[in-house]
Amino acid sequence: MKDDVFIVGDEAITPLGLGSQLNFRHVVDGHTAVTEISDLQLADQPIYAARIDEAHWVGNIKDEHRYTRLEKLFILVLASLIAEYEIPLDERTLVVLATTKGNVSLLHNPLRTFAEERVHISTMTNEIQRYFGFKSQIIPLSNACISGSLAISVARRLLQYDTRYKRAIVIGGDELSKFIVSGFHAFQALADGHCRPFDRDRKGLNLGEAVAAVYLSKIPTNDAVWIAGVGSHNDANHISGPSRTGEGLYQSIQEAMQEAGEPALDFISAHGTATSYNDEMEAIALQRSGLSTTPLHSLKAYYGHTLGASGLLETILGIHSLKNNRLIPSRGFMHQGTSQRLNMITKSTQLPLNSFLKTASGFGGCNIATIFQKV
Amino acid sequence: MEKHQYHIQSYCRIRGCAIQINGKPFFNLVPSVPIGDFLKSAYRHLNIDYPKFHKMDGLCKAIFIAVELMALESGPYQRDTALIFSNRSSSHLSDSRHATGIFDTINPVASPSTFVYTLPNIAMGEISIRHQLQSENVFFIFDSYLPEFLVPFTASMLEDGKAGSVLCGWTEITAETCDLLLYHVGISTGPLHNVEQLKRLYNEEDE
Numbered sequence: 001m002k003d004d005v006f007i008v009g010d011e012a013i014t015p016l017g018l019g020s021q022l023n024f025r026h027v028v029d030g031h032t033a034v035t036e037i038s039d040l041q042l043a044d045q046p047i048y049a050a051r052i053d054e055a056h057w058v059g060n061i062k063d064e065h066r067y068t069r070l071e072k073l074f075i076l077v078l079a080s081l082i083a084e085y086e087i088p089l090d091e092r093t094l095v096v097l098a099t100t101k102g103n104v105s106l107l108h109n110p111l112r113t114f115a116e117e118r119v120h121i122s123t124m125t126n127e128i129q130r131y132f133g134f135k136s137q138i139i140p141l142s143n144a145c146i147s148g149s150l151a152i153s154v155a156r157r158l159l160q161y162d163t164r165y166k167r168a169i170v171i172g173g174d175e176l177s178k179f180i181v182s183g184f185h186a187f188q189a190l191a192d193g194h195c196r197p198f199d200r201d202r203k204g205l206n207l208g209e210a211v212a213a214v215y216l217s218k219i220p221t222n223d224a225v226w227i228a229g230v231g232s233h234n235d236a237n238h239i240s241g242p243s244r245t246g247e248g249l250y251q252s253i254q255e256a257m258q259e260a261g262e263p264a265l266d267f268i269s270a271h272g273t274a275t276s277y278n279d280e281m282e283a284i285a286l287q288r289s290g291l292s293t294t295p296l297h298s299l300k301a302y303y304g305h306t307l308g309a310s311g312l313l314e315t316i317l318g319i320h321s322l323k324n325n326r327l328i329p330s331r332g333f334m335h336q337g338t339s340q341r342l343n344m345i346t347k348s349t350q351l352p353l354n355s356f357l358k359t360a361s362g363f364g365g366c367n368i369a370t371i372f373q374k375v
Numbered sequence: 376m377e378k379h380q381y382h383i384q385s386y387c388r389i390r391g392c393a394i395q396i397n398g399k400p401f402f403n404l405v406p407s408v409p410i411g412d413f414l415k416s417a418y419r420h421l422n423i424d425y426p427k428f429h430k431m432d433g434l435c436k437a438i439f440i441a442v443e444l445m446a447l448e449s450g451p452y453q454r455d456t457a458l459i460f461s462n463r464s465s466s467h468l469s470d471s472r473h474a475t476g477i478f479d480t481i482n483p484v485a486s487p488s489t490f491v492y493t494l495p496n497i498a499m500g501e502i503s504i505r506h507q508l509q510s511e512n513v514f515f516i517f518d519s520y521l522p523e524f525l526v527p528f529t530a531s532m533l534e535d536g537k538a539g540s541v542l543c544g545w546t547e548i549t550a551e552t553c554d555l556l557l558y559h560v561g562i563s564t565g566p567l568h569n570v571e572q573l574k575r576l577y578n579e580e581d582e
Contacts, residue, residue: 002535100494102465108474119470121516122463139524140516142465143496154513154528161531179470182477183490232511234458236503240491251509255537363491364500366512 005156006224006375009215010316011081013073014303015050015208018057018080023313024320027302027328028348034194034206034304041111043181048193050208050304051176067127068103068114070175073211074128078171081213082132087169091135094165096155097125098147098172099140100308105177136165144362145271146232148172148212148311149370153230155216166218173211174307181207187240189275197272197298197330198279198344200337205273208304212312220375225319228263228355228371231255235365242277242361246285249361252369253289256357260371265294266353267327267345269318271360272298273305274332278361283338291357297345301332311360315372322353322374381533382565384540385448386558386576387441396444398579410553414440425505432469432492434462434548435501441557442502442542449559452506457538458499459529460557461515462547465495471550498546510538520545520556522573529560529568545577 015033016026033050057076102121106112117123125140143150155168184190191204235248270282286292299314306313321328333344355373388395392413393403402420404413414436418428421443469492476484499512529541540561547554556577560568
C-alpha cells in the first residue's frame with residue numbers, strides 16, 4: 001500500500017497580501033488585485049495586471065540586498081511557512097520549487113543590478129537553499145502553467161516511494177516582467193480590461209504574480225487535506241494551443257478520479273485563463289467527464305494568471321474554501337460563454353464542502369488534475 | 376520500496392558534434408561546427424520528412440533527434456511513455472533570443488514563434504506530438520546531470536503504474552554546448568537502470 005499524503009499547511013504572498021487566510025477573506029469579499037498598470041519597464045502601453053507592492057515586505061529578510069525581487073518573495077513565503085508550522089530543515093524534508101521563468105527579468109535587461117548568471121533557475125534555487133540551509137537539495141521544475149500543481153504531484157510521489165523523505169515543502173512562484181508581458185502581448189492573449197473567465201465576452205487573460213507554498217506530510221493533522229488522486233496527460237496535439245477535444249485534460253481528470261475512488265466533488269477550481277480557446281477546451285473536457293453540473297470557479301480575475309504559482313495558489317484557496325465551507329465565486333463571469341454549459345459559482349454560498357478538483361493546463365500541451373478531500 | 380527491476384532499453388548521447396546511439400557512432404562533424412548547423416545536418420542524416428523540425432529551437436531539435444534514434448532501437452513508443460527531462464539552462468537559447476528582441480534599442484520586437492519556445496517543456500510537447508504520447512511530462516532544472524535523483528524518481532513513476540516506460544535524461548543545449556543523454560527505461564531487456572550504470576553511460580569515452 002502506498003502511504004497517504006496530506007497538505008497540513010499553506011502560505012502565500014500575492015498583491016492582496018501575505019497570508020493564505022487573509023487572501024481567502026479578500027477573494028470571498030470580491031476584491032481583485034488586477035488593475036491598470038502604466039510602467040514602461042513592463043510594457044510600452046498600459047496593461048491590466050496584478051503586481052505585488054514591494055514596499056510592504058522590506059526589512060524581514062537578512063542581507064536583503066543580496067537577493068533579487070523574486071528570491072525575496074520566495075524567502076518571505078518560505079520563512080513564514082517554516083516558522084508557522086515549525087518545519088525541520090533536515091535531510092528528511094524534501095523541497096520542490098516550481099517556476100516557469102525564475103529571474104528571467106534580468107536577462108539582457110540593461111537595468112539589471114545582478115549578474116546575468118542569476119537568470120539560471122538552479123542558481124536562484126541555490127541562493128534560496130543557502131539562505132535557509134536546507135539539508136536536502138531543492139528540486140526545481142519548470143513545466144509551463146501546470147508547474148505549481150505538478151510540483152505537488154512530484155512531492156507526493158517522492159513521499160510515497162522514496163523512504164529518504166518524511167515531509168515536503170512545495171513552493172511555486174513567478175513575477176511580472178517585460179519578458180513575459182511582451183510574449184503574451186505578441187500572442188494577442190492579453191485582455192484590454194479585467195479578464196472574464198468562461199464568460200461570453202472574454203477577450204484574453206490578465207497576468208499576475210504570486211509565490212505560494214504548501215506543507216506536505218504523511219501524518220495528517222486535524223484540519224489536513226488529503227491529496228486523493230492525481231492525473232497528468234499531454235494532449236499530443238499542439239505546442240501553443242489547447243486540444244479541441246480537451247483530450248489530455250479529460251484523461252487527467254479520469255485518472256485522478258479513479259485514483260481518488262470516484263468521490264462526489266463539491267466544486268472545481270478550473271484553470272480558466274479567460275482566453276477563448278482555453279476556456280472552451282476546459283468546458284469540453286469537463287462535459288466529457290460528466291462534471292458540467294459541478295459548481296466551478298476560475299480565480300484568474302482576482303489575481304491574473306500567476307503562471308508557475310497559479311496551481312499552488314488556487315489549490316490553497318480551494319483548501320481554505322473547504323475548511324471554511326464557503327464557495328468562492330468566479331469573478332468576471334456573467335453570461336454562459338462556452339459550447340458546453342458549466343455550473344459557474346456566482347455567489348459566496350456557505351455549505352458543507354468535502355472535496356474539490358483542481359485542474360491546470362499549459363503550453364506544450366500539458367494538463368493536470370488533482371483531487372483534494374477533507375480528512 | 377522498489378519492487379521491480381527496470382532496464383535501459385536504448386540510449387542516445389549527443390556531445391559536442393557527435394551522436395551515439397546505444398554506444399555506437401551515428402553521426403558526427405568536427406567540433407567547431409555551430410550547433411544549429413550540426414543539428415540540421417544530423418536531421419538530414421536521419422532521412423525523414425518532418426517539416427515541423429525546422430521551426431524548433433536548438434533544445435527541441437537535439438531532443439527530437441535523440442528520441443527519433445531511440446525509437447528505431449526500442450520503439451515504437453507506447454502512448455503511456457512518460458517524459459522526465461532535466462537540464463541546467465532551461466530554454467536559455469530561446470529566452471536569450473526573445474530578450475534580445477525586446478531590449479533592442481532601435482527596433483524592439485517580440486515574436487510569438489520565438490516566445491512559444493521559452494519554456495523547456497515545449498520540447499516534451501514536440502516529442503508527444505511526433506510519437507503520439509499522451510503521458511505525464513516533468514522538466515527538472517539541476518546544476519548538473521543528477522542520476523541520483525532521476526533514477527529513483529523514474530522508478531517511482533513506473534511503480535506507480537502511471538507509465539509503462541519512461542524517456543528520461545539530461546538535455547543541456549546552449550549556444551556553446553551540446554550535452555545530451557537520453558534513455559528509454561522499461562521492463563524489456565538492456566543494461567540495468569541504476570545510478571552506477573547511468574553515470575557510466577554519461578561518462579563513457581567516445582569510441
